[in-house]
Amino acid sequence: MEISKETLMLMLRRMWTIRHFEEKVMEMHSAGEFAGGAHPYIGEEAVAVGACLALESTDYIAGNHRSHGHPLAKGGSVNGAMAELYGRVGGYCKGKGGSMHLADFSIGILGESGIVASSVPVATGAALASHIRGEDFVSMVFFGDGASNQGACHESMNLAALWKLPVIFLCENNQFAVTTSYRNSVAVEHISDRASAYNMPGVLVDGQDCIAMYEATTEAVRRARAGEGPTLIEGLTFRYEEHSLGLGRVRRGEYRTQEEIDAWRKRDPLVIHTERLISQGIATQEECDAVSAEVLKEVEGSVEFARNSPFPGPEALFEDMWADEIPAP
Ligand SMILES: Cc1ncc(C[n+]2csc(CCOP(=O)(O)OP(=O)(O)O)c2C)c(N)n1
Numbered sequence: 001m002e003i004s005k006e007t008l009m010l011m012l013r014r015m016w017t018i019r020h021f022e023e024k025v026m027e028m029h030s031a032g033e034f035a036g037g038a039h040p041y042i043g044e045e046a047v048a049v050g051a052c053l054a055l056e057s058t059d060y061i062a063g064n065h066r067s068h069g070h071p072l073a074k075g076g077s078v079n080g081a082m083a084e085l086y087g088r089v090g091g092y093c094k095g096k097g098g099s100m101h102l103a104d105f106s107i108g109i110l111g112e113s114g115i116v117a118s119s120v121p122v123a124t125g126a127a128l129a130s131h132i133r134g135e136d137f138v139s140m141v142f143f144g145d146g147a148s149n150q151g152a153c154h155e156s157m158n159l160a161a162l163w164k165l166p167v168i169f170l171c172e173n174n175q176f177a178v179t180t181s182y183r184n185s186v187a188v189e190h191i192s193d194r195a196s197a198y199n200m201p202g203v204l205v206d207g208q209d210c211i212a213m214y215e216a217t218t219e220a221v222r223r224a225r226a227g228e229g230p231t232l233i234e235g236l237t238f239r240y241e242e243h244s245l246g247l248g249r250v251r252r253g254e255y256r257t258q259e260e261i262d263a264w265r266k267r268d269p270l271v272i273h274t275e276r277l278i279s280q281g282i283a284t285q286e287e288c289d290a291v292s293a294e295v296l297k298e299v300e301g302s303v304e305f306a307r308n309s310p311f312p313g314p315e316a317l318f319e320d321m322w323a324d325e326i327p328a329p
Pocket residue numbers: 065066114115116143144145146147148174175176177178243
C-alpha cells in the first residue's frame with residue numbers, strides 16, 4: 001500500500017505524543033500531582049495510531065480503562081487529556097471523568113469505561129445508528145485480551161456480524177489481563193480465531209508495526225463502509241509497565257520474566273517505525289528527533305495547562321448529567 005510521507009510522519013508524531021504523554025503521566029502521578037488510577041499504554045502505541053489514522057474524523061472510537069492513547073491517536077487535544085487526568089475544568093469531560101473517561105464527540109471519541117468490555121456494545125450501538133440512519137460513519141472499539149472473554153463482547157460480535165454493522169473490533173492483545181496470561185484464559189490460539197464463530201474476518205497483526213496496523217484497519221474500514229460488515233483485528237503487542245499506576249512492581253517476576261519484557265522492548269514500535277523511515281530515505285534521524293522534541297514540549301506545556309486550570313466547582317455538579325430532551329419525530 002502506498003502511504004504518503006505526511007501520513008508516515010504523522011504516525012511518528014502521534015506515537016511520540018502518546019509515549020511522552022504516558023511518561024509524563026507516570027512522573028506526575030508518582031510526584032503526587034494527581035490522584036486516582038491510571039493505566040499506562042506505553043509499548044502499545046502503534047496499535048492505536050495505525051488504527052486511528054485509517055479512520056476519518058467523523059468515524060467513532062470507544063475505548064477501555066487503558067485509553068489515554070486512543071484519543072491522542074485520533075488527534076485529540078493533549079492539554080485536554082492531561083487536564084482531565086488532573087481533574088480540571090480544562091479536561092475533556094471538564095475534570096469530572098478522569099483517566100478512564102476521555103470523551104470528545106466533536107472528533108468522534110465516544111469515551112471509555114473502566115468496566116471491562118462495556119464499550120464493545122456501545123461501539124456496536126453506534127454502528128447500528130449509522131446503519132439505521134443510512135450514514136457513512138464506522139465505529140471502532142479497542143478492548144483487551146481479557147475483555148475478549150466477556151459475554152458483552154461475544155453478544156456484540158454476533159449481532160454486528162448478523163446485521164452487517166460497520167464496526168471494527170480491535171483487540172489489543174498485550175497478552176495479560178492484570179497478571180493472567182491470555183494463554184491460560186483463551187481457548188483458541190489467537191484471539192482473531194474467534195472471528196470464525198461469527199462469520200467475519202479475523203486478522204492477526206503485528207501490533208508493534210504501525211504500518212501493518214494501518215493497512216489492516218484500512219481494509220476493515222473499506223469493508224465496513226461497503227456494507228460488508230464487521231472485522232475482528234487482533235494487534236499483538238505488549239504492555240511495558242505494570243497494569244496500573246500505584247500497583248507497584250512487586251508481582252512482575254510472578255507472571256512475566258525480565259527476559260520477556262526486554263525482548264519486547266527491543267521491538268519497540270517507535271524504533272521500528274523510525275528505522276523504517278530512515279532506511280527507506282523518507283526522513284533523516286534529525287527530522288525524527290525533531291518530531292520527538294516538539295511533541296515533548298507540547299506534553300510539558302500540557303502539565304502547565306492542567307496545573308493552571310481550576311477544579312470544577314460544586315455549582316457544576318449536575319451539569320452534563322442528563323441528555324437533552326429528544327424531540328418527537
Ligand atoms: C467487568 C469487570 N471485571 C473486572 C474488572 C477488573 N479489571 C480491571 S482491568 C482488568 C483486566 C483487563 O484486561 P484486558 O482486557 O486484557 O486489558 P488490559 O488491561 O490488558 O489492557 C480487570 C480484570 C473490571 N474493571 N470490570
